Amino acid sequence: MKKIGVLTSGGDSPGMNAAVRAVVRKAIFHNLEVYGVYGGYAGLISGNIKKLELGSVGDIIHRGGTVLYSARCEEFKTAEGQKKGIESLKKHGIEGLVVIGGDGSYRGAKALTEHGFPCVGVPGTIDNDIPGTQFTIGFDTALNTVIDAIDKIRDTATSHERTFIIEVMGRDAGDIALWAGLAGGAETILIPEENYTIDDIVGPLIKGHERGKKHSIIIVAEGVGSGVEIGKQIKEATNFDTRISVLGHMQRGGSPTAADRVLASRLGARAVELLIEGKGGRAVGIEENKLVDYDIIEALAQPHVIDKGMLKLSKELSI
Numbered sequence: 001m002k003k004i005g006v007l008t009s010g011g012d013s014p015g016m017n018a019a020v021r022a023v024v025r026k027a028i029f030h031n032l033e034v035y036g037v038y039g040g041y042a043g044l045i046s047g048n049i050k051k052l053e054l055g056s057v058g059d060i061i062h063r064g065g066t067v068l069y070s071a072r073c074e075e076f077k078t079a080e081g082q083k084k085g086i087e088s089l090k091k092h093g094i095e096g097l098v099v100i101g102g103d104g105s106y107r108g109a110k111a112l113t114e115h116g117f118p119c120v121g122v123p124g125t126i127d128n129d130i131p132g133t134q135f136t137i138g139f140d141t142a143l144n145t146v147i148d149a150i151d152k153i154r155d156t157a158t159s160h161e162r163t164f165i166i167e168v169m170g171r172d173a174g175d176i177a178l179w180a181g182l183a184g185g186a187e188t189i190l191i192p193e194e195n196y197t198i199d200d201i202v203g204p205l206i207k208g209h210e211r212g213k214k215h216s217i218i219i220v221a222e223g224v225g226s227g228v229e230i231g232k233q234i235k236e237a238t239n240f241d242t243r244i245s246v247l248g249h250m251q252r253g254g255s256p257t258a259a260d261r262v263l264a265s266r267l268g269a270r271a272v273e274l275l276i277e278g279k280g281g282r283a284v285g286i287e288e289n290k291l292v293d294y295d296i297i298e299a300l301a302q303p304h305v306i307d308k309g310m311l312k313l314s315k316e317l318s319i
């Protein structure tokens with residue numbers, strides 16, 4: 001393999017730039033030419049592809065977002081769109097592609113692989129919901145952003161003796177809510193992997209209140225429902241002084257933590273090694289601090305599993 005491409009796709013995450021840098025530098029280290037595809041699969045279809053040099057990725061390791069831009073592209077879900085993408089790559093003589101993104105982006109990489117074009121998936125999403133890896137690039141940074149917000153909200157919750165509902169990202173996966181809830185000492189954590197009734201939420205709140213607890217932090221993953229709506233129901237059921245905070249897109253930005261930069265560097269470099277070894281159609285990941293790779297098709301078939309033991313622990317610690 002002499003020429004490879006790299007793109008970022010789907011929801012952006014802090015650390016994607018560090019992964020792009022690792023792909024470019026590792027490729028050039030091994031005397032490959034490397035091309036950046038700008039704007040995810042949309043840029044692949046339109047042929048927005050430029051050669052990258054060592055200096056193209058200078059000074060980006062610490063920056064959030066992605067210098068290659070990201071996009072969502074419906075056309076790429078069709079075989080016709082995928083074939084256009086392969087034509088764009090072939091025009092530049094590119095023989096392999098590193099795709100940095102979430103599970104939707106992996107499906108795109110899987111489709112290209114099935115058309116005979118070797119791709120390697122690198123897990124970049126704040127949601128931590130990609131099979132085949134214990135951690136995704138951006139999760140640790142998002143978690144620290146959420147913790148920072150929880151700590152600040154806790155100060156005012158204590159002063160005013162209020163109940164705070166904090167809505168965090170996570171449509172299908174509760175990892176951000178669970179980890180941030182445990183690290184932030186939340187009284188209740190609501191994740192999409194579990195079912196709740198309003199009594200399940202209100203019961204422990206009232207119990208805590210009766211023993212003198214005057215403020216509470218409830219973390220809700222967006223996939224459970226609207227934090228605003230849940231807040232209203234809690235207010236109606238308890239008449240506690242209740243406030244709602246929806247953290248939103250701030251969770252996707254910011255300078256990546258050291259952990260995310262290291263993870264991105266390791267995974268990005270490994271993806272290049274796999275392409276050099278002629279192993280397309282793989283997804284790289286980290287398990288027990290060791291680099292692993294799986295068949296991308298098999299990886300996508302695996303369900304994302306949340307650590308229910310951590311949820312149980314958070315309940316035990318917040319009595």
Ligand code: ADP
Pocket residue numbers: 009010011041042071072073074075076077078101102103104105106107108109111125
């Ligand atoms: P993420 O990668 O963060 O999960 P999306 O689910 O929006 O984000 O997916 C990003 C892009 O990947 C989509 O806009 C689309 O271009 C491509 N994609 C998603 N699903 C498929 C699929 N089944 N086949 C081909 N491409 C897909």
